[in-house]
Amino acid sequence: MNELARIVEALLFLSPEPLSASELADAAEVGEGEVVEALARLREHYADGFRGVVLREVAGGFTLATDPVAERAARRLLARPRTPPLTQAQAECLAITAYLQPVSRPEIARIRGVASESAVGTLLERGLIEEAGRSRFGAILYRTTDLFQKLFGLSGLDALPDPAGFDPSPEEAGELRERLLRAGEQRAGAG
Amino acid sequence: MNELARIVEALLFLSPEPLSASELADAAEVGEGEVVEALARLREHYADGFRGVVLREVAGGFTLATDPVAERAARRLLARPRTPPLTQAQAECLAITAYLQPVSRPEIARIRGVASESAVGTLLERGLIEEAGRSRFGAILYRTTDLFQKLFGLSGLDALPDPAGFDPSPEEAGELRERLLRAGEQRAGAG
């Protein structure tokens, strides 16, 4: 490990938030290209499966995190689970915000078909989403936070899978409509 | 690095405080002897002068810390946001210290009419004030630092603005300290 790689390692260790290559370059007073090289060296040292600490790229930057191999012991040491799981409502609101940001609460409610105040409130409280100005109708807009990307291990918002992949296939959609109609006919016939 | 060494590394990485071998053994659910062995392996990995992070044995146990090689870069990275705007409480504590130094915390609290521990703590941490011996009643005294003068662009303490310029009640005569204490007592009584 050369000196720059050592410095980069130390900065990643100290910083509470992920650091971008340009932030690292500024702090170390070198060019970004050199930092990228140093990061490549570090990555060799932190190759998955060999260390207790791994180098991760999340929320638009680099950060160190513990390997899941230590999760059980970490839980015993710190006596708390890392992240409470999301409820279905919270996960849906978060998904809508992640894909459509900035998005207003009425819009979230429209898509889900139910008022979503409490779920949105909890997401705000947990720092997974934050306010992002107001829509032209005056509704508060929401977007996801860096913490969201960190907790979900996303290097950026573009690391989210294409939402079209979640859509029912044309066949499934057709079936959905058919099933509704068929069920109606059967019952109409029986009744 | 075997699995136990990886786990020990992860635990040291996560814990802000040094961990003893027995604490590590408890968390990892193994014997202390095994942990000592794992620590020896880790020590090889963290040999001084090769990494940005070093393994230290301190009074309370083992801990990871950054190598001095990164100190300059760390300061550049982290020191910048160390001058956030002062809160009202911090500004008041700092002003009292600046004008009356040396001054004790109970005196600061009496003048402000409220306990001022957290504000004083922050000012100490940011290096704007420092300890300056003890009063004859045993309370720690505080004074401002050279850093304080630099951050406020003051050539010396006599360059502090004349409080008379901001004094809403110039007709009241008397020494600054006494008048501040008198007003403070009234404030505390009113609250």
Added chain:
Amino acid sequence: MPVASLDLDLEVFQGPFDLLLTLVLREEVDLLEVDLAEVVLAYVAHLEQTGELDLEAATEFLVLIAALLELKSRLMLPGGEGEGLEWEPHEAAEELLARMLEYSRYRRAAEFLHARLATETGFRYRSAPIPRALRRVSLEVAEQAYEPEQLGRAVGDLLRTPPPLDLRHMARPRVTVEQRLQYLRELLRSRGRFAFDEAVEGSDRLTQAITLFALLELYKAGEADWEQRAPFEPITVTARSSEGTA
């Protein structure tokens, strides 16, 4: 129980919920004539009866009923969209289907996030505070960041002697229930009947409130009756004849 088989007994329709849905989609039942509140009540009654809440089913129900409500409100307010967009029933049906499909996209995206979070929980980030030495700017690189006036102002503010607390709004009640009782009894004895407004004319709100309290006492004791035709109308107080001489 799946929402689909929720039994409904409405004015325009008897049968299970999914059949109603189908008939609405096929325009065989006019959504405008369906009392959706009844559908909600039926569902709530069903929940009470079974005593258990199936979250999956409840969500499904809420999504469906919300979609129906929106469709219905659009049908009732044609052109409400502002661009002359009139909703034909079959368009509304398509809209309902489109809405269900859109929702299903995000329901699956939510499943993805769930799974993602589960695989990520093993990674923990360090949250240790920055070492003490790094929590302050070093003297060599420090530049002016604050204005000295801030200190002068802070000290000037602290020199200000706070004004004594104004307790006038906390004035003690100047009248007692006892006094007002006496006063009301006097009025009853001399006039037999009076308007409450007269009794409290010119007095402050507190006295008014205490007078009302005294009036309640008189009523409780059977000494007076009162009458008010409608809220905010004048209150008339009359002596109770049987007790009037007491």
